[in-house]
Amino acid sequence: MRRIPLSLLLASSLMLGAAGSARADGDAAHGKTLFSRCSTCHTVTNQNKVGPTLAGVVGRKAGTVEGARYSKALPASGIVWDDQNLDSFLTDPAKLVPGTTMMVKLPNAQDRADIIAYLKTIPAP
Numbered sequence: 114m115r116r117i118p119l120s121l122l123l124a125s126s127l128m129l130g131a132a133g134s135a136r137a138d139g140d141a142a143h144g145k146t147l148f149s150r151c152s153t154c155h156t157v158t159n160q161n162k163v164g165p166t167l168a169g170v171v172g173r174k175a176g177t178v179e180g181a182r183y184s185k186a187l188p189a190s191g192i193v194w195d196d197q198n199l200d201s202f203l204t205d206p207a208k209l210v211p212g213t214t215m216m217v218k219l220p221n222a223q224d225r226a227d228i229i230a231y232l233k234t235i236p237a238p
Contacts, residue, residue: 138226138230139223139225139226139227139228139229139230139231140226140227140230141227141230141231141233141234142231143227143231144226144227144228144229144230144231144232145231147224147227147228147231148228148231150217150219151167151217151228154215154217155167156168157232157235158238159238161178161180161181161182163182164181164215165178165181165183166178166181166238167232167235168235168236168237168238169235169236169237169238170194170199170232170235171194171195171196171199171229171232171233172193172194172195173193173194173237174191174192174193174194175187175188175190175191175192175193175194175198175210176188176189176190183214184210184212184213184214185212186210186211186212186213187210187213187214190209190210192209192210196229196233199225199229199232200222200225200226200229202215203218203219203225203228203229204218204219204220204225205218206218
């Protein structure tokens, strides 16, 4: 059996740790700028557009904003929006909630982290 040098294992674990920290350490200011991608369909005020307001989204049960239009799948999902669920949903909405009407994907992990960090600063209306 071939032995892996300890230095290689340490370097690998440091790189994995850095990748994991990108999500935890999102930049809310950059996320505010990136939110322009979302603002065609969403607001961070008490106004719904094509999609629901995202003000106060962290900690909220999916599909519960009054007056917002949802697919049947989203309220039935039982999801409560937290960092992990938001990250999964933004990565691939239809994979997390088959039948959702949201089709926009954000493939960049740091962009997702930044947008989530921004959303965490917006209280419920």
